[in-house]
Amino acid sequence: MPQPAPSIPSPRPIGAPKLVVGVADLQSTGDRTIRVITHALGSCIGVTAWDPRTRATGMLHYMLPESKISPDKAERQPAMFGDLGVPLLLERMKALGADTRRLVVCAAGGAEVVADGGTFRIGARNRTILRKLAWKHGLLLAADDTGGNFSRTLSIDAECGTVRIRTQGEERTLWAA
Template sequence: MSLVTVGIGDLAVTGDPRAVIVTHGLGSCIALVAWDPGLRVGGMLHFQLPASALSPERALDAPGTFADTGIPLLFHRLYARGCRKEALVVKAAGGGSFNDRGGAFDIGRRNHAAMWRILRHARVAVVAEDVGGSRSRTVRLFLDSGRVTVQSGDQVAPL
């Protein structure tokens, strides 16, 4: 097994069938996962904020930080590996609400809304998601099968 760790504002795409792509500590951030079962190529993005307009210079250095720059980059890298949009199995997790009394910032909800807006515009279907709430999540994509798991504490569930 080859472990590929995706940090906050980062993404990874691989076709290594021994790889497991993982991201830890999803709170209000969202992990967007895509896998092509025919090619056995997959990727994961861990984005932190909905819009790059918040920090255009940061978007240049770390486009994966934002939904509006990271999501297109993830799909561009998948397409560069031969993936086709209609073949991709897309899933998402995260978007929780933490330390936001009264919902003043509501970053998790805003991240989720931005993700859906971008994916709808691109006509990309999401087949499963585990979003919201107030629990931290770890997400894993197993490249050999396309299986995605979401772990919160000791609980691991398929997505």
């Protein structure tokens, strides 16, 4: 019989220690004391994953949807690509004892170049691959903030799972338990 998740504490102050996820980077942690953060999400997408029971926390910052565009770079830097990065994120979460069925997954980014005219649509393609992979792996996106033309900063508090977005000088909560 499944056990109830422990009670969720309040988000820690913004000045708490943080683990920075770079562009084309993936980080995961079982350390509950920190905030995981990534900056400069333009057309890139940031994905957070959090297990409310174990407090395992992960974040991916991928640039492009599909690795086939550059197999050599994909081999060296799989987190550059959504199709490799998302499964890798799930593997890392499992390694930390997370159950993917419990994961709270959020996403942000996927902005578009202004006046794109349909040439690039990197943001849209990045969003599409995430939705496909979420469906494939049985994940439900708990919240997302994507599109537009602006960059975003995405963070998650490992203790309580609260996900925050900062854009254009304003911060808001994207998801909270």
